[in-house]
């Protein structure tokens with residue numbers, strides 16, 4: 081970096097000027113060089129977060145915000161947790177990275193063992209990769225290969241059943257089973273064709289479709305599994321709540337019944353707990369709430385408490401056994417990622433599990449979940465809130481133009497985005513899913529901070545919905 085931008089080398093009297101200059105330069109470079117995810121760069125307005133402290137994010141100008149999206153759904157115990165920081169430093173004194181292709185590292189081994197100990201029963205094998213999408217890709221390929229190599233091979237089992245509006249990541253396999261049209265439709269020619277099961281549950285104004293009831297959805301799954309008998313490799317789903325779909329909560333019992341149906345038809349079940357894992361829904365894993373053990377469990381986001389990219393695909397001994405054989409039999413899983421099992425990430429992952437245990441994190445959640453529930457319960461009567469949906473420490477607040485008619489705002493008005501941008505003025509960073517404003521803080525948030533976060537959210541929503549585009553008398557920056 082040029083010395084003119086370095087605070088340390090600037091003479092004291094020019095310090096502030098240099099800081100301002102540095103900030104402007106960074107903003108300009110951010111806009112010019114950094115291609116941000118899910119962002120229209122032509123409209124991108126930089127906000128540079130330079131530090132974190134517990135549940136707070138601090139920008140380059142020293143402004144503080146509550147991290148209302150847990151830094152994209154992955155932060156668990158807050159930023160700069162002393163034990164996580166220490167674990168990282170300690171591992172750094174040993175080695176930062178070695179490969180897990182045919183080699184291992186004590187920290188990675190220990191982490192695998194610790195994961196198996198906390199995972200639902202039966203999941204004993206851990207395949208490490210780098211991010212959530214990779215964990216999904218590994219599960220899909222493993223399920224496919226499993227049927228070719230099973231004790232009685234069924235090579236026609238090549239297809240996947242996925243839930244409507246599912247989100248499993250952005251790589252090609254993951255969007256093949258994904259069902260959020262605005263992310264996947266364009267790339268359809270590049271992906272495979274999943275069999276789609278409509279998602280059950282209450283009304284969802286954003287899609288304008290009336291979803292099937294629990295019974296209808298289960299009957300449909302039974303039908304699909306019968307109709308496609310012998311050709312389905314696995315069913316894949318997010319348990320309890322479909323996050324990116326718009327915080328879409330399944331009716332109780334759905335997951336349990338899907339598990340029973342997959343067992344009945346001898347089809348594998350892949351659970352995507354990339355977002356729900358590590359306490360988000362109130363239990364360590366969402367599937368525990370319905371006593372379900374899948375054949376594959378995909379983990380990422382909270383796996384390292386939001387510190388480093390790492391993912392894991394957990395599998396059963398039954399799956400693993402189908403991949404065993406001599407070199408000449410060519411049954412190995414020929415798939416891997418360079419940084420899979422990275423020891424730094426594993427060290428933080430172990431420390432995170434220690435914190436869950438020692439700080440009784442799961443036991444601390446019920447009052448926070450109840451606090452969020454009271455807030456959204458109150459917000460539900462707001463004239464532009466069409467629906468609120470909550471599962472544990474995550475909630476989606478759906479903004480609508482006309483509540484009685486269930487009429488959404490024209491999507492071009494970006495009301496959800498406007499609400500989140502407005503909330504920044506009140507000290508919160510939030511992230512929307514279309515017109516659904518999401519509150520998903522680190523699990524370590526205090527009740528007091530949660531109150532502040534809710535109040536900033538409410539004010540943001542108020543600002544963004546106060547004017548309507550067709551009220552020409554009301555000044556409105558959306559029209």
Ligand SMILES: *Cc1c(COP(=O)(O)O)cnc(C)c1O
Pocket residue numbers: 211212213214216247248249250318323324352353354355356380381
């Ligand atoms: C975020 C997410 C993914 C993808 O994870 P990445 O780390 O972004 O690749 C997959 N599934 C679910 C449910 C997610 O929320």
